[in-house]
Amino acid sequence: MEGEKNPQIIILFDGYSKDEESSMLANCTCTLIKGPPNIIIDTMTAWDGNRIKEALSHNGINCNDINFVICSHGHSDHIGCNYLFPKATHIVGFCVSFENRFYAINFKSGEEYIISDKIRVIPTPGHTLQDVSVIVDTGNSVIAITGDLFENEEDLSDDNIWKSAGSDSEHLQIINRKKILEIADYIVPGHGPMFKVQK
Structure with missing residues (x-):
């Protein structure tokens, strides 16, 4: 659509993961x-509700302004x-629903699930067999929001990082x-800051 506003990508929280003696500390x-549309991707743990509401408010919107919730996969930290x-x-992964209605994608x-001519959800299984990634054309670059397909930028040079996850x-x-x-100029990984793809 001519004159359509380019989507703006805002990282509300950078993910992390670190091993401790008998457990792991992690969040996505x-x-x-x-936009419009307004989309939130990977909603963290069940203990993060107030943080998310505050972050949305800081960006001038509230929970009812969100049109799509996309979770790269179904793990509890996402x-x-x-x-x-x-x-x-x-x-959520390969499952698309609104209230009690489920759609066959x-x-x-x-x-692919096409949200607009600038935003699409594509299947990228691996970490789980139902992983999806969100591909966004901002007008200046293509950004892939991938969940745990990529743990963080360091896993580009150390396969053990994503394999051990x-x-x-x-x-x-x-x-x-x-x-x-x-296809991406930048990647937003599951457990680290966004990084530029070196072509």
Whole structure:
């Protein structure tokens, strides 16, 4: 659509993960795409609701202004605050729903979910077999918000980082990591700051 506003990517919280003696401290990167449409990607843990509400307010919107909740996959550190957004369509991995209505999107066969001509959700299995990534054309660059397909920038040079985080299919994860690196200018990983792709 002519004159359509370019989406704005705002990292609400950078993710992290670090091993401790008998456990791991981790939370995911939480990203806002400010449109319209307004989209939140990966809603952290169930204990982060107040932080997310405050961050949205700081950016001039509230939970009811969110049109889509997208979770790259169904792990608890990525879906914990979905309940804050009852007016949004929810995309959790390959599952697309609004209230009690579920939509048949054939991500498994490579189908994409097109939100607008600038924003699409694509299947990128590997970390789990139902992982998705969000591809955003900001007008200046292409940004891929990938969840745990990439743990952080360091895993580009150390495969052990993403493999040790768990991978349901290392083979598929390698294929989809390569695909994202080819199409993206920047990547927002699951547990670290956004980074520029070196072409």
